[in-house]
Amino acid sequence: MGYSMPGPGSPHGIYRYNKESKRWEILRREGEPFRLGELGDGIYVVYFDNLYCPACRVQDHHFYKLFVRYGNAADIHFVVVVCNWFAGNCDSKAASGSFEEFEVSSSPTIIVAKVNGKEVKEERLEGVRTDSVIEYYIKNFRST
Numbered sequence: 001m002g003y004s005m006p007g008p009g010s011p012h013g014i015y016r017y018n019k020e021s022k023r024w025e026i027l028r029r030e031g032e033p034f035r036l037g038e039l040g041d042g043i044y045v046v047y048f049d050n051l052y053c054p055a056c057r058v059q060d061h062h063f064y065k066l067f068v069r070y071g072n073a074a075d076i077h078f079v080v081v082v083c084n085w086f087a088g089n090c091d092s093k094a095a096s097g098s099f100e101e102f103e104v105s106s107s108p109t110i111i112v113a114k115v116n117g118k119e120v121k122e123e124r125l126e127g128v129r130t131d132s133v134i135e136y137y138i139k140n141f142r143s144t
Contacts, residue, residue, distance in 0.1 A: 005067065006080045007060055008051055012092035017071055017078040027079070033097030034081060036122065037115040042075040043141050045134065046111040048104045052085045059108040059128050066131040070138065110134060114141035 006015040006024055013029035016039065027034070036044055047063050049056050063080075070076050081098045083090030086105070090096040098104075102111060106126040112134060113122035121144070123137050 005060070005064060006082050007049060008057075010082050012083050012090050012095050014092070014094050014098060015080045015082065017067070019072050019074070022072075024080070028094045029092040031094050033094060033101040034079060036111075036113050036120055039077045041115050041117065042077055043138055044077045044079060044111065044113045044115060045138070046079040046081065046113070048081045048099060048102070048107070048109040050083060050085050050107045052089070053107040055128050056108045059110075062129065062131040062134070063110070066134050069131075069135070075142070076138065112137040112141065114144070
């Protein structure tokens with residue numbers, strides 16, 4: 001089961017996994033930063049990926065394993081925000097703005113959030129996190 005996830009070689013921008021086409025798609029490169037809730041209610045797993053970050057290449061492996069388990073779950077939105085190095089070295093206004101909006105200053109960073117209408121609960125995971133650690137937050141949000 002192979003999925004072509006955004007990462008090294010990908011254009012800078014905001015990507016989302018489209019469950020209908022079963023493909024990663026660029027949501028946008030220009031315009032507004034990503035906002036929790038813009039894809040509807042549910043659980044969001046948002047990975048801020050710096051292409052010049054060696055630790056992000058380790059994080060890719062864990063994110064991929066988690067994605068394989070939950071990628072097609074109806075209640076989970078997977079999003080990857082790609083820049084070379086934070087907001088300062090990025091060819092995408094939308095991705096750069098997302099790094100700024102979420103105040104991402106550590107690499108890698110993953111935001112796991114639950115959106116229910118206007119109510120948002122979120123956890124920020126900085127540094128490399130295993131798929132089982134990220135899964136803990138998904139399961140916790142699913143049970144609340």
